[in-house]
Amino acid sequence: MTNPKIGVVGIPGKWSTEVLADAIEARTGFRAVIDLHETCLDLTSGRLEHRGQDLGELDALIVKKISAEYSPTSLDRLELLRVAEARGVRVFSRAETMLRLINRLSCTVTLRNAGIPMPETLVTEDLDSACQAVQRFGEAVFKPLFSTKARGMCVISADQSPEALRREVAAFRADNPMMYLQRRVELPGRDLGMVFAGGRYLGTYARVPQSGDTWNTTIHSGGRYEAYTPSAELIELATRAQAPFDLDFTTVDVAETSDGPVVFEVSAFGGFRGALEGAGIDAAGAYLDHVLSEL
Structure with a gap:
């Protein structure tokens, strides 16, 4: 394919996004940085639009970043890319493969x-089970199911009273009903x-x-x-x-x-x-x- 039109899905102004866009522009003469926050999908027509540009007219999309932080909304944004794939746009990596990785549990x-x-891992919504795991591990790293760069993670130690331990675990569960914890290695x-x-x-x-x-x-x-x-x-x-x-x-x-x-x-x-x-x-x-x- 001669001079394909390849867009970068990322965060405008961020180093990795711009470096990739620079490389594509140098090789193909085409540059497009797409912020999925600014896209609109019309399911009737199948048109996925970003600032007036129909992404279905591109040859490929390389996904560098879909949001600054992972969340369930990240999954929704990836679903939009499945429509572009159905119209023949190559997405790197495929939306289905990325969907399996946004959620830490998947x-x-x-x-x-x-x-x-992997480190010994427990996944539970049950407060008692989580507290027992911390006591068994000695120390555990609690991780949100949707996070990047260790944001929202914390270490909880068994070296405290059962009441204090339970309070710490309950505080984490307040924002993370499905708790994911690993023995600290x-x-x-x-x-x-x-x-x-x-x-x-x-x-x-x-x-x-x-x-x-x-x-x-x-x-x-x-x-x-x-x-x-x-x-x-x-x-x-x-x-x-x-x-x-x-x-x-x-x-x-x-x-x-x-x-x-x-x-x-x-x-x-x-x-x-x-x-x-x-x-x-x-x-x-x-x-x-x-x-x-x-x-």
Whole structure:
């Protein structure tokens, strides 16, 4: 396909969105950044419109970001893209594959069904069961089902009175009726982002916290990126972890523990900045190479 019209679904002005749009414009001469917040779907005509542009007339859409923070609304926005797909627009990654990853529980169930090692995890709406799990784990990380960059996560320790523990868990449940909690694992001062395009391994970067509290290494919380060379075993694990999702681009979050490596999650979108600053990988360029080869 000569000079395809490829739009970027993302957040205008954000670094990763603009870097990808720049790469597409340099290769094809076409530039369109689409904020799904500003789209309108007419189901009668099948027209999905963004600022007067019919997205069904594009050749492809690359989804970099659908919202600043994940929420059930994110699922609704992805459903809109299914209409564009039905009209023949290639969406990278396919809307159906991304839908399985926005909700943390859906991602976890897929990983566990594939036999991927993960931290001990409990999912429940029951307050007593959650409190008992914290006592069994000693410390647990409570995670919202819809979140990015560890937003809304907290650590709850069993080292307190049963009454105080129950109050903390109940406070989390007030905003998260379906509670998702994992045994807190000790990290070796880092966790890893392992980058894939079209199922092909590109490289790995490490996230290193700036404080002594190593459970949260995200850059949002003050961490930094570093280069890292993983073992063949880690690459094989990450490759197996991303395979069931059939994503066109992703980052697999992996941690090395004293009991062996574990996978925290597979990202629906994957980060460009960590790949560039930590591993020297031009993720936007590699992703675009994959998309153009598919088109």
